[in-house]
Amino acid sequence: MIKLSGVTKKLLADDLIEPRHQKFILQIEDMTVLVTHNIDLAPRINSLSEGDLIEIYGQYEWNHQGGLLHWTHHDPKGRRQGGWIIHNGKKYE
Template sequence: MKKILLIGLLAIALFGYLDKNVQTTQIVQNVFAADTVASDSASNSALQNAIDNRQSKVQVAGSGDVIKVLSDDLKGSRHQRFILKIASGCTLLVAHNIDLASRIDGLNVGDNVEFYGVYEFNNKGGVIHWTHHDPRGKHQGGWLKHNGNVYQ
């Protein structure tokens, strides 16, 4: 009887694991990534390497303090914009697509924001974008983390 109960419980767990709710699975994976990737020193050095070498289209993780909150970019896809200063002293514009992900409400100068997205070089330090999921599933999803909340 115990074997049948155990097999039944395993079947329920497996069915839940194989649930077709990909969005929930992706959220769980990205929340896990938010807790691990941004603290990875290799990821932070990948960001600094991309900055130093003026590279673009580089998937990076890092964190910084908000030094300026800008108005939303409303041309085409809407983006929440703000500038971060990272530990090296470099500044980065974050362009977070709020048509695909939730905006960070209550974002203020001085707040710390962790990020995982794509770095693009420019002469002002660079831009971080793709800080959201890809609804087509063809691009690695990114995220922002602010006050313990993950936005993707």
């Protein structure tokens, strides 16, 4: 799990196959990561736009394209610490 902030570089189409995910590319300094935010477990960030600054806490997994950030939601089974996204002062978890 990692906490960081960045700017949304590109909004992608939602993945509507369950579990559904809101997807976007986040620019963090000189690298980018794909964020997959589970919208079956946490609210979708409807007001998110390219160029928005967000804070995020989630599980990072490296790949050759910069990495993937997921688990940006609560744990419905309560077995581990959940993640979150803060956008415009509102926390999505």
